[in-house]
Amino acid sequence: MPLPALKIAILHYQPKGDEVDPVVTQLTEALTGLGHQVTTVAVDDRVSEILRDIQRAKCDLVFNVCETFASDYRMEVNVAALMEMGRVKYTGSSTAGLLLAQDKVLTKQLLEFHEVSTPNFAVFENDTFETKGILRFPLIVKPARSDSSIGIGRHSVVQNWQELTERVREIRDDLQDEALVEEYIDGREVYVGIVGPASNPTILPIIEMDFGNWSPAIPMVSDREVKFAPETEGSPRLVIAKDLSDELRARIHRAARLAYRALKLRDYARMDFRIAKTGEPYMLEANPNPYLEKTGELAMAAEEAGLDYAQLVSRILESAAVRYHLHIREAAGKRARAAQS
Known part of the structure; x- marks a missing residue:
């Protein structure tokens, strides 16, 4: 479908002093080659400047590749919410979609409801244990809300209850998150x-x-x-x-x-x-x-x-x-x- 030439602002995360992510350059080249006028809007840790900078860009559409705010990946949702409150048109998933996908426990519950196979799982929170059915070792232990494999590594796969308990405690103490425990496939x-x-x-x-x-x-x-x-x-x-x-x-x-x-x-x-x-x-x-x-x-x-x-x-x-x-x-x-x- 041919589109009219648009003015597009690429919204991206860039703390002061950091280099621009290569994706921003690649997107700029691609969009310019498609005939669009492109500007960039960098986000760091200042909420008040996000909408102000987008409005100054006077763009038709924001190409949203901002996955973090103030070094917190969970705030990606908040950036999208801010644009929605400001009636900004942007690419990618809405606040609702980002929230659902970020909550891995809720994601799995929705998948099960829609009969999409997902590994059996349990949730550990405040020393409580919720599970559906019987879990079989080996298990993999993840933060319930994470991105970019944060909190996941070789040590995430556990073979017994002692290893499971230690890993759950690490996630709760280090990441302040619930632990999602799945059967390792x-x-x-x-x-x-x-x-x-x-x-x-x-x-x-x-x-x-x-x-x-x-x-x-x-x-x-x-x-x-x-x-x-x-x-x-x-x-x-x-x-x-x-x-x-x-x-x-x-x-x-x-x-x-x-x-x-x-x-x-x-x-x-x-x-x-x-x-x-x-x-x-x-x-x-x-x-x-x-x-x-x-x-x-x-x-x-x-x-x-x-x-x-x-x-x-x-x-x-x-x-x-x-x-x-x-x-x-x-x-x-x-x-x-x-x-x-």
Whole structure:
């Protein structure tokens, strides 16, 4: 869908003294190449300046890649809420979608309601224990509300009650969070990118985190080192998922589409799955507004689908533009030109 030339402000997190995230440069180049006028708005820890700087930009649309505020990833939701209160049009998931996805316990409950398979789990809070059914070791212990694999590592996989208790205590004491405890799924880890509105999303090819060079003595866990230092020797690498049956792909795609709608996500997202040795796919979590770096999972999946980086960005932009009726400008312009001829 051709869009009119828009004035777009890229909203991103940049504490004073830090370098600009490469994604901001990549997005600027892509959007400029698509014919749009681009400016950037940096966010640090000053609430009063966010709306002021956006208003000064006089943009038609904010391309929101701000995932943190004041060094707190949980405040991503608040930044979106601030824009909504200011009636700012922006790309990506709304406050509702961000909140649902950030709360991993609520996410799993919604997935179960919509009959999307997810590992059995329990929640530890204030020395209470809530569970559905019987959990079997090994288990993986995570913060109930986290992002970018914060609080997750090789030590997160526990084999007995003593290890479980110690890890739960660490999460409560160090991260001031509930502990989400899941049955650890020993199997392939795959990611499904989705682009577009919830009413008619495009499901991108499946990407796999290949642990082929991983030590068999270490649990396969995508921690921060794996995600942000992939050049480390022995680290897994992102590849196009192969050897998946058509039936399995269809099941994963269906689960991803259901989750996208159930969690009220929009424009783009990434769903993470583990495929058990039995062949059963289990959804682990949803990632609204995933990192848009050119070598990341979403861009890799888009390329496999025949979309280059600029086309991927354009698809995200189109989804938001239609929601806010910004695409109507082009149609109105054509009608005006036709009337004059």
